[in-house]
Amino acid sequence: MPYNFEVEKGEKVKKYDLLVVGAGLFGLTISQRAAEEGYSTLVIDKRSHIGGNAYSYFDRETGIEIHKYGAHLFHTKNEKVWKYVNRFSSFTNYRHHVFTLHEGRIYPMPINLGTINQYYSAAMSPKEAEKLVESKTEGAAKDAKNLEERAIALIGRDLYEAFIRDYTCKQWQTDPRDLPASIFTRLPIRFNYESSYFSDPYQGQPKEGFCSLFGAMIKDPKIEVRLECDYFEDPSLPKDLPTVYTGPIDRYFGYRYGVLGWRTIDFKEKRYDLRSFQGCSVLNKSDMTDPSTRSIEFKAFNPERKEVFESEKTVVWDEYSRFAGKEDEPYYPIGTQKDKEILSNYEALEKGEKNVIFGGRLGEYAYYNMDQTIASALDTFENKVLCMLRSGK
Numbered sequence: 001m002p003y004n005f006e007v008e009k010g011e012k013v014k015k016y017d018l019l020v021v022g023a024g025l026f027g028l029t030i031s032q033r034a035a036e037e038g039y040s041t042l043v044i045d046k047r048s049h050i051g052g053n054a055y056s057y058f059d060r061e062t063g064i065e066i067h068k069y070g071a072h073l074f075h076t077k078n079e080k081v082w083k084y085v086n087r088f089s090s091f092t093n094y095r096h097h098v099f100t101l102h103e104g105r106i107y108p109m110p111i112n113l114g115t116i117n118q119y120y121s122a123a124m125s126p127k128e129a130e131k132l133v134e135s136k137t138e139g140a141a142k143d144a145k146n147l148e149e150r151a152i153a154l155i156g157r158d159l160y161e162a163f164i165r166d167y168t169c170k171q172w173q174t175d176p177r178d179l180p181a182s183i184f185t186r187l188p189i190r191f192n193y194e195s196s197y198f199s200d201p202y203q204g205q206p207k208e209g210f211c212s213l214f215g216a217m218i219k220d221p222k223i224e225v226r227l228e229c230d231y232f233e234d235p236s237l238p239k240d241l242p243t244v245y246t247g248p249i250d251r252y253f254g255y256r257y258g259v260l261g262w263r264t265i266d267f268k269e270k271r272y273d274l275r276s277f278q279g280c281s282v283l284n285k286s287d288m289t290d291p292s293t294r295s296i297e298f299k300a301f302n303p304e305r306k307e308v309f310e311s312e313k314t315v316v317w318d319e320y321s322r323f324a325g326k327e328d329e330p331y332y333p334i335g336t337q338k339d340k341e342i343l344s345n346y347e348a349l350e351k352g353e354k355n356v357i358f359g360g361r362l363g364e365y366a367y368y369n370m371d372q373t374i375a376s377a378l379d380t381f382e383n384k385v386l387c388m389l390r391s392g393k
């Protein structure tokens, strides 16, 4: 059941200074900051809940927090963002670890000394492993013409074929030889046994769940939330108000230069009467024999919720990646050359919209982690939204 924040607050604002389209993290951050500066905001979302893609809910049967649009882990290097989110929620000390299934065996990810020693059935020291991996590489990374060549130049053919090739193929639905080398940016390999997935200094999950964090951000009565309200379909919306738009940029301009490409994910849910199904939160599937890219066991994100964690019930979602159609949820921007051209046409039109500021992953056609979204929204508020509001008053 979605929360109904309007009823919870019991007070409605009638006159608004700002319209925010989209109650995802970008829109919520803008609304929170506007309220803090004394402005009243109407924030709308076409979905039945706030939080955008980071929304989660507590499953009625099991009490497990389920991330409706795929697993979300909070992690950041940005101290300002960390301090900001900690104003609205405390965080657990969850540290993320990922494993991968390859030819019937489980390996730790990202590739580290444990993965390498297990793969080669060896007990190599860091130096020995580095030497061995180097001996397996082919070509120079800087000359690589595609993702496959780059990966083989950096980590060697064995590890590439075992852990990267098929996974990448499933994730992008494209042969890695047809993907740009630039996707394989950093060396996904560690010559020690460090297996934490993220290296950020600030990590953890909101103690009471993501929705409690989002609810606290917009608790101020100067913020009114209207759900199941599509910006393009509700004629009663005050369209002349200063607006922050976080929906898809191509839709805003009526798709006049074309539709931007996205990938989406299908989820298949499985429920088990077991304390734990896979023993970890995220299990990647690195072979083509299994069409899913990974399985998420949600309760493992919150081992501190003892009763739920130790109960004999668990929920697992298998993920399947594919290209998004117009009706699908857009998850990851593809960013082909054609997409870039389409985007630059829309960005040119955006400059003519004097009373509208575009932001967030859909409004900018960019992949942002949650912390980057918040950082960008805080920055946009200080540098653009405040000016727009002050000049509108």
Ligand SMILES: Cc1cc2nc3c(=O)[nH]c(=O)nc-3n(C[C@H](O)[C@H](O)[C@H](O)COP(=O)(O)OP(=O)(O)OC[C@H]3O[C@@H](n4cnc5c(N)ncnc54)[C@H](O)[C@@H]3O)c2cc1C
Pocket (backbone or CB within 6 Å): 021, 022, 023, 024, 025, 026, 027, 044, 045, 046, 047, 051, 052, 053, 054, 069, 070, 071, 072, 073, 074, 075, 229, 230, 231, 232, 246, 247, 248, 265, 330, 331, 332, 359, 360, 361, 362, 368, 369, 370, 371, 373
């Ligand atoms: C599968 C997946 C996993 C992720 N995992 C992580 C993770 O582990 N860690 C991390 O830091 N980040 C993660 N992210 C990224 C994270 O989801 C984003 O950073 C964040 O959600 C971006 O917030 P946003 O407000 O820009 O966009 P969104 O969350 O998409 O919010 C935009 C909102 O606008 C609404 N909207 C669109 N059009 C209209 C309209 N016409 N009228 C009204 N409302 C409209 C949408 O319904 C949506 O609610 C993940 C993303 C995905 C897709």
